[in-house]
Amino acid sequence: MPPTSSPTTKRLDPHTLATSALEIADAEGLDALTIRRLAQLHDVTPMALYRHFSDKDDLLAAVGDRILADIALPEPTGEPWDIQLQAVLTALVKALRPHPKAAGLTLYRILVSPDGLALAERTMELLVEGGFSTDNAAEVGRQSVCSLITLVTAEPGATEDTDPVAREDGLRAKRASLAALSPHRYPLITAAADTLICPASHDQYYGLGIDLVVAGIRGVRAGLQA
Amino acid sequence: MPPTSSPTTKRLDPHTLATSALEIADAEGLDALTIRRLAQLHDVTPMALYRHFSDKDDLLAAVGDRILADIALPEPTGEPWDIQLQAVLTALVKALRPHPKAAGLTLYRILVSPDGLALAERTMELLVEGGFSTDNAAEVGRQSVCSLITLVTAEPGATEDTDPVAREDGLRAKRASLAALSPHRYPLITAAADTLICPASHDQYYGLGIDLVVAGIRGVRAGLQA
DNA sequence: AACGGTAGGTCTACGTTGTAAACTTGTCAA
């Protein structure tokens, strides 16, 4: 039998570990992602993981990088900068959406992981093409990316439990909390309670989020040269 | 001597506790805010806190509410909706800025705490005045507020250590990490490294952040009726 | 003035977490 990658081999590797760590986080939330849990999943002692990650933060960083690696950056086209920017940011959101509970880990990895750097560079490139100075492109790019990451982590329903019954309970509790408000003092909030708790369509939710960011960039750009 | 509020009295109360909890978080970060630590600060057994908070999440929620309570919502004026909206969002940021390490706690409290609700209602009010439907106002308002909260929690330097020497070390490490990048592959990132690590002016950083959000709202508004 | 209930503290204890340190062992190069 071949000595390498035999099923009996205990050999772990960081990439596989990060992937299954991400699966745990996706399924049960970041709190459920513990060293012991991940070790057990691989039939290994907890301390074994420390041969591959210096500490838990290092593991979480790897999970963040793992998510960013899924970004499929669109090829440059001849389209205007803002159209291309919209496509780039859409690619970011598309990569994050499958992992609402873990997406927050990417916040601190953008300027570290290679895929995060590629995204950042490309974003700045388009902003500069649009007329921003290098420094302004940096700040605008940063906030745009951060906003979209938050858009995913704050996705209504992301913080909820995995257990469908507990999840429904949580939603009901939130709904009740809003329904208990005085419609006299908070007419708009109570009127939009359903939308605030759970948007009609996730696609629409994300579409609007990206539109807001891109429109903001266009607006600020226009204001700068005025 | 008066029996109430004598200095020897051990009586605690949630408001005082939340305030000093916030002080701990501000000074040393959220990780340093532990039940035992807060109890010690009040010369009290850890379990004493559970007479005032049902669990740690409850305490963190109170800290979030505590921050939101500092929002000084501007009085309505006769100005256009977008100008007033800018003022409202500026008031939010002004309240959050002193607490970059704890501001994230407000994310889940906006639609619960009275001050968060007041902010949300007021924001939606102005958006509706600007021509948004109630549902659109809800979604746009949510993302705007979330973006600004993230703007504060992601404030460069917020995650750094309190110890000035460790802090400087952290900054140096980040700087080195960016400086180590190939200027050939990442020309813009390396060129803007200083700005990305620490913006020239925090006032400018926040000003641009708010402008981006407001410009985005205006832009989306204009697009809706087209 | 005696008394009983209760709000607000204490004490002790448990399970879980991240991880340091010292050890074993399977594998491959020389």
Added chain:
DNA sequence: TTGACAAGTTTACAACGTAGACCTACCGTT
């Protein structure tokens, strides 16, 4: 064959959140 090194194990510890039983000082009642 050997011997070094990478990878996994064992044991152990300190810190965390918190359950549960206890104590006790205070207060309104009679």
